[in-house]
Amino acid sequence: MADTLTPVLTDTWDAEKSWTLKAYRGRGGYRALDKALAQEPDAIVESVKASGLRGRGGAGFPTGMKWGFLPPLEPGKPRYLVVNADESEPGTCKDIPLMMASPHTLVEGVIISSYAIKANTAFIYIRGEVLHVVRRVQAAVREAYEAGHLGRDIHGSGYDLEIIVHTGAGAYICGEETALLEGLEGRRGQPRLRPPFPAVAGLYASPTVINNVESIASVPSIVDNGGDWFASMGTEKSKGFGIFSLSGHVTRPGQYEAPLGITLRKLIELAGGVRKGHELKFWTPGGSSTPLLTAEHLDVPLDFEGVAGVGSMLGTRALQIFDETTCVVRAVLRWTEFYKHESCGKCTPCREGTWWLVQTLANLEHGRGSESDLDQLDDVCDNILGRSFCALGDGAVSPITSSIKYFKDEYLAHLREGGCPFDPMKSTLFEGALA
Missing domain, CATH: 3.40.50.11540 (NADH-ubiquinone oxidoreductase 51kDa subunit)
Structure with a gap:
């Protein structure tokens, strides 16, 4: 599997008035x-x-x-x-x-x-x-x-x-x-x-x-x-090429067309690396509705089977990159607020469940509640997953369950400190965040 860029769909993008x-x-x-x-x-x-x-x-x-x-x-x-x-x-x-x-x-x-x-x-x-x-x-x-x-x-x-x-x-x-x-x-x-x-x-x-x-x-x-x-491109079961969208804390965000199976490590390298002075904390392989992954997954092949093998989904190859200055609880809350707002309201698990997820996450983000709220989050997610009318409900719970799996200590830190430890008024974690 080649690990270089393969411009096919993007091949004409540099032409003068390419849209004509x-x-x-x-x-x-x-x-x-x-x-x-x-x-x-x-x-x-x-x-x-x-x-x-x-x-x-x-x-x-x-x-x-x-x-x-x-x-x-x-x-x-x-x-x-x-x-x-x-x-x-x-x-x-x-x-x-x-x-x-x-x-x-x-x-x-x-x-x-x-x-x-x-x-x-x-x-x-x-x-x-x-x-x-x-x-x-x-x-x-x-x-x-x-x-x-x-x-x-x-x-x-x-x-x-x-x-x-x-x-x-x-x-x-x-x-x-x-x-x-x-x-x-x-x-x-x-x-x-x-x-x-x-x-x-x-x-x-x-x-x-x-x-x-x-x-x-x-x-x-x-x-x-x-x-x-x-x-001839891609991997055994995930053929061809695709456009990988890198956004967030990388030096050169943008569209990178490459064979399926390329790794995030290679793509970040092509994008000039994570922004200077910082390191990767977590990322999404296919947009906010796919389970989060971390730096330990940098070498996972970005194909359907490889990403599924580590418990996530390739999805739309929307690679959102977050460095250590990002509060994972706040990021997940923002995504959940989006899904609550965009629920069509047709089915009860999604309509009611996303509302409760937002309330619980907002309390945790502000340091209110207790450790048992994490169990409540898992319980609500379990009652949405596979029970909503369409995949919106499944997508809404994915970042929550995966963030608790990888960053439970960060959730607990919000409770210990009575609020977000990434708040620049309370912590030094944000020093250099705008560098």
Whole structure:
């Protein structure tokens, strides 16, 4: 497994006006589309299966297999492709930069993927707060229509496709695929009961494939270079490359595209190290909804199996780096407040449980309560985990249980000192924090 950067999705980001059709075509853009239209749709599905591409939205489910779940095509029964561009997980920042720097990579991926699953309508669901991204993708779609890459009889192939860019209302829960479908249909974004699954009865009760931006954007390179090329990167079970988003206390935060299986140690090295004079305390491998890891996990392969092997999840590869000046209790409280606010309220464990988690964590952060509150936290988390309607509840408890596992002494220190020991008014721990 190579441990160097592999710019594929990010390869065009340094081009002048990289977001334009001219710049994209100058780097070989839409070449893969011609190759795709010269093949049968099923052949593209098989190529994606052979590549080993797994969903880049967090779950890591094999993309080609997901496409294969669609029932046989029925006359008069449309199929839909829906691109989940909501990207609202705290710490996650890969899809938005991709759509800003190279929206045509996504558009070409949507066309090829729609052709592969025999869909004639595709939706790109973008969260409403990022209006600049919405406008850029809309402009790219418009350019694609004008160039004949979209619409009727694309490239003389007889294939028709319409792309609709849909602006969401800014609900975190709409990152959950069935809540996203509810939003697309004009209803309140709340998860649906499953089964039926979207592949059978998704958007407008029709067979639907829902994929993340990065998953779909990876398809053109697979078609252009072959499934074996993609599978040659990464690890045995986690193939290919991905965008790793480093934020927080590193010298050069940003997007680092590398093969799956690279280690955080290597990525931090590429990012110039943890900020000068400080050392790594804890980090998230896939955004705030994944269990925390510590410096002892620096050499864990960042693939689906490696991260799962140490009790966490690769998720969206949102690597948030925190040094020793960070209060883990305060960080976890802030994340929990977010999940409480963003709960759709549909199910009791999540709606009520996240409220109680915030109350208990806030008391601990201010030095109130007792050691038994840690047991209460564990108990509430246990009653949410696996019992909420969707994965929001599971994600909300992950940083809590993992932080207690690795930093129980820090929780107890809050109780001993009657407040946060990282408070600059009470402690010297913050000296140099702004250096």
